[in-house]
Amino acid sequence: MILLILGLILWVAGHLWNRWFPSAYAGLGKAAYAVSAVMIIAAVILIVVGYRATEIFVLWPTYPALVGLNNLLMLLAFYVYMQTTTPRGTAYFLGNLKHPQLSGFCIWAVAHLLVNGDLASLILWGGLIAWAMAEVILITKQGEKFDRSKAFVKSPLLHLGISLVVFVVVAGIHTALGVNPFGG
Numbered sequence: 001m002i003l004l005i006l007g008l009i010l011w012v013a014g015h016l017w018n019r020w021f022p023s024a025y026a027g028l029g030k031a032a033y034a035v036s037a038v039m040i041i042a043a044v045i046l047i048v049v050g051y052r053a054t055e056i057f058v059l060w061p062t063y064p065a066l067v068g069l070n071n072l073l074m075l076l077a078f079y080v081y082m083q084t085t086t087p088r089g090t091a092y093f094l095g096n097l098k099h100p101q102l103s104g105f106c107i108w109a110v111a112h113l114l115v116n117g118d119l120a121s122l123i124l125w126g127g128l129i130a131w132a133m134a135e136v137i138l139i140t141k142q143g144e145k146f147d148r149s150k151a152f153v154k155s156p157l158l159h160l161g162i163s164l165v166v167f168v169v170v171a172g173i174h175t176a177l178g179v180n181p182f183g184g
Helices: 002-020 022-027 031-055 065-085 102-116 119-141 156-177
Strands: none
Touching: 002 022, 002 031, 002 065, 031 119, 065 102, 065 156, 102 156
16 A cells, blocks of 8 residues: 555656746756656556555445446546547537546546555545645646647547547457456
8 A cells, every 4th residue: 555655646746746836847957857757657566566465455346337337437537538639629519628637537537446446546546636636736737838839630530549449458358457447
């Protein structure tokens, strides 16, 4: 559990240190991106190792019927997250979200909470939801706008198709790691 919590702390620090310590971040120049990347990669490793090593302590029951809802939410999460690749308003729906990546991230975390009712999952997915919401608040307070001028997916159908491909690839990775995302 300690590694999981340390990983979450490092994840938050890797994403927010530019806001907490802007002068230190700016002082590193382009190397700041590398520092952030190393922190986030280390965080993911700690999170995965910590999550897999944590003893299961069930907090609420999960139901097989929720697997289908989880998968629908995951597809929606990828669709919303990838709206950063489209010009504003190009997506079929939800195309004008101010923070599509963080919104998609929250949907992703909520979907995982539906099918994982244990303490480690609550800490992991709940912690990631709290981080994403804190990011939205900080970004909004600082008045930052997401720049979609470099958006490369102009077709709503292509956007949906890419989202489906990403969903299939991620489902395949889960299956290869021994976690069947379709139940059973």
